[in-house]
Structures are given as structure tokens and as C-alpha cells.
Amino acid sequence: MSSAALLDLDLLWVTGKGGVGKTSIAAAIAELAASSGRRTLVCEMDSKGALATAYDAGVLQFEPTEIVDDLWAMTMSTEDSLREYLRLFVRMPLAGRLGPLAKTFDFVADAAPGVKEILGVGKLCYEVREQHYDLIVVDAEASGHIVSQIGAPNVIADLVQVGLVRDQTQWMREILEDPDRTGVVVVTTPEEMPVTESIELLGRLTSETGAHPSAVIANRVLPARFNRREHGVIERLPTALDLLTDAAGGAVEAVLDAARITEDRRRTGAAHLDRLRAAIVADAGLDPDLPMITVPELFTARAPGPRIVSLLADALAEELDVVR
Amino acid sequence: MTDLDNLLASREMILVAGSGGVGKTTLAAAMGIAAAQRQKSRVLVLTVDPARRLATALGLDEFGNTPVRIAPRHFKKLGVKVSGELYVAMLDTRAGWDELITRHAPDAEIREAVLANPLYRNITSRFVHSHEYLAMERLHDLHATGDFDLVIVDTPPSRNALSILDAPRRMIDFFGSRLLRWLTVPYRSRLFAVASRPFNQIADRVLGSRFLQDIADFFILFQSMERGFVRRAREVESLLVDPRTAFVIVTTLETAPTHEARHLARELDARRMSLGAVIANRVLPARLADPAAAASAAAPAAAARGQLAADGAARLGDVSRDDVATTLRKLAAGFDDVALVAAREAERRAELASLSATLVAVPWMPGDIHDVAGLAELAKHLRSAA
Numbered sequence: 001m002s003s004a005a006l007l008d009l010d011l012l013w014v015t016g017k018g019g020v021g022k023t024s025i026a027a028a029i030a031e032l033a034a035s036s037g038r039r040t041l042v043c044e045m046d047s048k049g050a051l052a053t054a055y056d057a058g059v060l061q062f063e064p065t066e067i068v069d070d071l072w073a074m075t076m077s078t079e080d081s082l083r084e085y086l087r088l089f090v091r092m093p094l095a096g097r098l099g100p101l102a103k104t105f106d107f108v109a110d111a112a113p114g115v116k117e118i119l120g121v122g123k124l125c126y127e128v129r130e131q132h133y134d135l136i137v138v139d140a141e142a143s144g145h146i147v148s149q150i151g152a153p154n155v156i157a158d159l160v161q162v163g164l165v166r167d168q169t170q171w172m173r174e175i176l177e178d179p180d181r182t183g184v185v186v187v188t189t190p191e192e193m194p195v196t197e198s199i200e201l202l203g204r205l206t207s208e209t210g211a212h213p214s215a216v217i218a219n220r221v222l223p224a225r226f227n228r229r230e231h232g233v234i235e236r237l238p239t240a241l242d243l244l245t246d247a248a249g250g251a252v253e254a255v256l257d258a259a260r261i262t263e264d265r266r267r268t269g270a271a272h273l274d275r276l277r278a279a280i281v282a283d284a285g286l287d288p289d290l291p292m293i294t295v296p297e298l299f300t301a302r303a304p305g306p307r308i309v310s311l312l313a314d315a316l317a318e319e320l321d322v323v324r
Numbered sequence: 325m326t327d328l329d330n331l332l333a334s335r336e337m338i339l340v341a342g343s344g345g346v347g348k349t350t351l352a353a354a355m356g357i358a359a360a361q362r363q364k365s366r367v368l369v370l371t372v373d374p375a376r377r378l379a380t381a382l383g384l385d386e387f388g389n390t391p392v393r394i395a396p397r398h399f400k401k402l403g404v405k406v407s408g409e410l411y412v413a414m415l416d417t418r419a420g421w422d423e424l425i426t427r428h429a430p431d432a433e434i435r436e437a438v439l440a441n442p443l444y445r446n447i448t449s450r451f452v453h454s455h456e457y458l459a460m461e462r463l464h465d466l467h468a469t470g471d472f473d474l475v476i477v478d479t480p481p482s483r484n485a486l487s488i489l490d491a492p493r494r495m496i497d498f499f500g501s502r503l504l505r506w507l508t509v510p511y512r513s514r515l516f517a518v519a520s521r522p523f524n525q526i527a528d529r530v531l532g533s534r535f536l537q538d539i540a541d542f543f544i545l546f547q548s549m550e551r552g553f554v555r556r557a558r559e560v561e562s563l564l565v566d567p568r569t570a571f572v573i574v575t576t577l578e579t580a581p582t583h584e585a586r587h588l589a590r591e592l593d594a595r596r597m598s599l600g601a602v603i604a605n606r607v608l609p610a611r612l613a614d615p616a617a618a619a620s621a622a623a624p625a626a627a628a629r630g631q632l633a634a635d636g637a638a639r640l641g642d643v644s645r646d647d648v649a650t651t652l653r654k655l656a657a658g659f660d661d662v663a664l665v666a667a668r669e670a671e672r673r674a675e676l677a678s679l680s681a682t683l684v685a686v687p688w689m690p691g692d693i694h695d696v697a698g699l700a701e702l703a704k705h706l707r708s709a710a
Binding site: 017020090163232248 | 343344345346442443528529532533534535538579580581608609611612614616617619620621623631632635636639640643647648650651654655656657658659660661662663664665688690691692694
């Protein structure tokens with residue numbers, strides 16, 4: 001896949017089952033885009049603070065923080081988005097009084113379908129329309145919630161018959177449904193549940209929202225380390241255990257254990273990724289050539305942070321052929 | 325009898341909590357088997373979102389919401405001795421909500437009006453963390469029937485494992501909230517209420533009064549069920565601190581899930597809820613972190629070019645010396661990667677040990693677990709691990 005397809009979009013949603021490394025991947029894509037000269041904004045939607053950890057950036061706000069050259073990061077806030085919306089579109093400067101009002105609004109937004117989501121999506125689409133950035137990367141909600149997030153303008157258009165919000169769903173949908181401007185990346189790991197959830201999500205994205213999947217990123221994929229002849233050697237090595245023990249000491253079985261475990265994980269994972277590919281091809285609503293980008297397992301003792309994000313960005317640069 | 329056996333024998337309700345993706349569902353099912361093996365009792369595992377193959381293996385595809393017994397032949401076939409009866413059921417959120425409405429609606433008219441309201445589906449699927457609340461409701465129901473000696477609940481995947489602890493409280497708060505009061509005040513008087521005038525003006529302009537009225541209509545219906553809902557939520561809430569209830573936290577030894585597990589344990593403690601055990605899942609063999617193993621991995625790497633490769637090739641027959649040398653070198657490199665992970669796991673395990681007197685380490689097992697045989701194997705580990 002060429003970098004053009006992914007990094008040249010205006011808006012890129014990054015989603016996936018919880019725990020697959022969605023935030024780190026979103027952070028890495030944004031870092032990669034920025035280092036290739038694109039003005040990039042990355043936005044965390046669930047305000048859990050994982051994006052700040054990924055960049056080691058302190059607490060992120062609604063107002064974007066510059067992380068490095070060409071890279072800004074923000075966290076979505078329904079209240080701030082509402083405040084901005086009222087100022088820009090309703091022309092109601094309510095800065096002082098918004099506190100309790102926003103709290104009530106937050107309550108309504110919690111209960112009423114699509115209202116909270118539309119404020120988030122609206123902010124992102126507004127940034128796209130104003131062309132403040134070349135690319136906006138969204139560290140989106142996990143796969144359970146992303147459909148209602150991207151589909152919010154449709155829900156609102158269905159439920160709300162009149163009013164400003166309804167009027168504005170149209171231009172948002174034009175941005176969200178244009179495959180040249182908006183894409184969705186589904187992040188998975190080569191494991192059973194994440195792959196199953198990815199397959200379901202890809203189907204729902206196309207059937208329930210107008211958004212277009214741009215790629216699947218398979219994260220933490222174990223590389224095939226041994227060729228067939230070498231596998232043959234490993235299988236028979238236990239018959240030479242005495243030789244190995246003489247040469248290497250008593251713990252040599254642990255070394256073989258490690259190889260067995262890794263190889264089993266790799267093989268199980270590869271089977272799940274095959275299942276994912278087959279499901280993509282079988283789904284008539286999906287592009288059978290939907291790119292699957294592989295990011296290798298980073299064996300590291302480090303917790304998530306800038307170092308991991310940079311390693312992931314390097315891996316993505318190679319896969320996407322990006323010149324930095 | 326292990327500590328976990330004791331726990332399963334002494335409690336009536338077990339809530340299995342932890343981050344997504346750590347194997348909660350599988351371990352909840354395995355705990356069910358472990359309990360049924362040990363005790364002559366009726367054990368129910370309530371799962372929320374099982375992997376399809378696992379659900380099929382357990383016979384859940386056909387039965388869904390109602391408890392289904394796992395046929396004894398499944399165990400007999402495997403030579404697994406089970407003295408109790410094991411049942412499984414799956415949480416169906418939609419059906420669960422409909423049941424709640426049916427139970428709490430004061431009359432048939434209101435019931436039908438709520439069920440037919442266009443906002444109902446949308447709202448129930450997202451507000452007050454309805455999955456978590458429903459899982460608790462279902463636990464309450466199933467326990468109350470007296471049909472089961474032990475109910476094990478696999479909690480829903482959520483962004484925050486804590487949300488299950490607060491789900492009943494949120495439901496109670498919701499009915500007492502200003503929002504609901506405001507929404508259910510007759511629309512006309514709402515417009516004239518001074519306090520909420522600016523809000524109404526904006527809300528009307530932005531959302532349109534029609535939409536607000538739709539919402540209000542729905543909540544007026546909903547409010548008629550307040551008493552039943554609140555009383556019920558209180559009962560459900562008290563289950564969490566009931567001495568017959570214990571939590572089991574499941575985690576892997578990766579950074580984020582371990583962090584979540586520790587956080588969860590602290591919160592349980594603060595809320596005086598009982599933490600029965602911590603299960604570390606998919607743990608690498610401890611010997612991988614042993615320095616002696618690292619030495620063993622490094623030694624053949626150095627020697628690979630020499631005698632070992634030649635001797636190895638001679639012993640294994642029809643393989644080249646080069647292949648043996650390359651394989652040994654790669655084995656050593658691969659070992660270093662895994663050993664790093666194993667060493668990190670050992671640290672995490674030490675952190676978890678301080679959380680609960682019962683820390684069970686379940687070893688990493690090859691492949692995915694998607695049948696009764698796999699679950700029985702897992703149950704064996706649960707019962708043998710101390």
C-alpha cells in the first residue's frame with residue numbers, strides 16, 4: 001500500500017478492540033505523518049489519558065498541544081466542543097455561564113442518542129473543513145462504540161427533525177462518507193477475539209455508516225523466524241539434548257520451551273489473520289484488496305510511551321513506504 | 325483443597341472482573357467446571373460475550389438467555405469426573421431490558437408505550453452503562469431463584485472495569501437526577517422556568533423542540549417506573565457487598581491489564597467488597613526468566629560455529645551443519661526476546677501477589693481454548709495451582 005492512500009486523507013479514525021494497542025498505533029501514525037511533513041492533529045476521544053502517556057506529554061486539553069514540529073495532540077471534551085460550537089455557530093458567547101448549563105447539557109447528551117457523539121464528530125469535521133491541518137488522526141472509541149460515533153450524523157438526522165444540529169449533519173456526512181477524505185483503520189492483534197471483533201466491525205462500518213475502511217493494521221505480529229529445514233532441526237533437537245546440555249548447561253530445555261511457545265503463538269496468530277483476510281474477501285461490501293498492514297511484536301520491557309510509539313512509527317514507515 | 329477451591333465452595337456469587345482480552349470468559353467457564361468437579365452442586369456460569377466457537381462448544385447458540393446444562397457426556401467423553409451440574413447462560417442485553425420494563429411498568433399501556441418508543445432502543449443501549457447493570461440484575465435474579473448453589477458472572481467488556489461496581493448506584497442516581505426532573509416537567513412550564521431558561525433557549529435552537537419533546541415523553545414514561553427500578557437497583561447494589569459474593573480479578577502479566585487489576589483491587593477494598601482471588605492468565609514458564617536459561621541460550625550461540633553444530637548434524641542425520649548452526653543461533657536470539665517478557669512477567673507477578681492472599685497463575689497454553697476439553701484442562705490448572 002502506498003502512503004498516499006492513508007496519510008493523504010484529511011481524517012483518519014483509528015479503532016479496534018480494547019487492548020490491541022489502538023492508542024499507540026494512532027500516536028505512531030500521527031508521528032509518522034508529522035515527520036513526513038504533514039501538519040497533523042491527533043485527537044483522543046475517550047479521555048482516558050492514554051494518548052498523553054504515549055507521547056509523555058502531561059495532561060492533554062481540548063486546546064491542541066504541540067508535541068513536536070507539525071504534530072499537535074488534543075483530547076475531546078463534550079463541554080468544550082459545545083462551548084466552541086455555540087460561539088461559532090449559534091453566536092452565543094456564554095463563556096461565563098456555561099458551567100452549570102454544560103453539566104445539564106451533558107446529562108441530556110448522555111441520555112439522548114447521538115448528541116454527545118455529534119459534538120465530537122462535529123469538532124473533527126469542523127477542523128477538516130477549516131483545513132487547519134493536513135491530517136487529523138483520531139484515537140477513536142473502541143470497536144463497540146465507534147459505529148455510533150461515526151454514524152452520529154445519520155442518527156441525528158433521523159431523530160432530530162428541525163434545528164441547527166440537523167442542518168449541519170449534511171456537510172459532516174459529506175466529509176465522513178468521502179473515501180478521499182475520511183478513512184477508518186481497524187487495529188487488531190493476531191488473536192481470536194480481536195480478529196472476530198474486527199470482522200464484525202468492518203461489516204458494520206460499511207453497512208451502518210457511510211465511512212470507508214482504509215486498512216487493517218495487525219499489531220504485535222510474531223515474525224516467522226525459522227524456515228522449514230530449521231523447523232526440522234528444532235523438532236529433532238530433543239534427541240541431541242545431551243550434546244546441547246554438555247555445550248550449554250542444564251537450562252537448555254527452557255530455550256527449547258521458548259521456541260515452542262513462540263512458534264505456537266505465531267502459528268495460531270497467522271491462522272487468525274488468514275481468517276480475517278478470508279472474511280474481508282468474502283464480504284461483498286468490503287474491498288477485497290483492503291490493505292492489511294503488519295506491525296511486528298516489539299519485544300521490550302518498556303511500558304507504553306514515546307519510545308514504543310517511535311518504534312511503531314518506524315515499522316509503519318517501512319510498511320507504508322513513507323519517506324521522512 | 326486449594327484456596328480457589330475453598331472460595332468456589334464457600335461463596336454463592338462470583339464476579340469475574342478485569343481488562344478486556346485477558347480471558348475472563350474462558351476462565352469464568354473453567355471456574356464453573358472446577359466448582360462442579362469439586363462439589364456436588366448446581367453451578368451456573370453467566371457469560372456476556374463469549375467467542376463464538378466457545379459458545380458453540382457450550383451449546384449456547386441455540387439457547388441464549390436461559391440457563392442450559394452442559395451434558396455430562398461432554399465430561400465423560402474426556403474422562404473428567406464432575407460431581408455437580410454445570411449450567412451456562414448468555415446475557416442478552418436487549419431481552420434483559422425488555423424484561424425490566426415488563427416487570428416495572430405499572431400497566432400494560434405504559435409498557436407498550438415504552439417498548440414502542442423510538443428512543444428506547446437507542447437509550448437503553450448506552451445510558452447508565454446498561455450492560456453492567458443488566459449483568460448484575462441477571463445475577464440477582466438467578467441467585468434469587470435458588471436453583472443454583474453458585475453463580476459465576478463474566479462481567480461485560482467495558483472501557484473501565486470499575487464501571488460494574490458503580491452500575492447500580494448510577495441507576496439509582498439517574499432516577500433522582502436533576503436531568504430527569506427537568507425533562508419530565510411539563511414542557512410549557514419548562515420554557516418559563518427562570519433557572520433553566522438559557523438552557524432551554526439554546527437546546528431548542530440547537531436540537532429543535534420536537535426532539536426535546538420526544539426525549540421528554542420517553543422519560544415521563546420511564547419515570548413511572550422509578551419506584552420499582554430504584555428498589556431493585558438497591559437490592560442489586562447490596563449484592564456487591566454481600567458476604568456470599570466475591571470478586572475474582574483476571575489479568576495477564578502485561579503492563580496495562582496488570583495496572584488495571586491493581587486499580588480494581590484498590591477500589592474493591594475502598595468499597596469494602598470482597599476480593600476472593602487474583603488469577604494471572606497465560607503466564608510464561610518461570611524458568612524462562614532464570615539466568616541459567618539465559619546462559620544456556622548464549623552458550624550454544626557462541627559455540628554454534630564450532631563443534632556443537634557438527635556433532636548435532638551428525639546426531640540428527642540428513643541435516644547440514646549450517647542448518648544446525650543457524651537454528652541454534654536463531655534459537656538463542658528468539659530466547660532473549662521471550663526471556664525479556666518472562667522477566668517482566670516475574671516483576672508483575674510480584675506486584676500482584678500483594679493484592680490478594682490467593683494468586684493463581686495459569687500457565688500459557690498452546691492454541692485457543694474453544695471446547696470443553698480445553699476448559700477442563702484450564703480447570704485442572706486452576707485447581708492444582710496454589
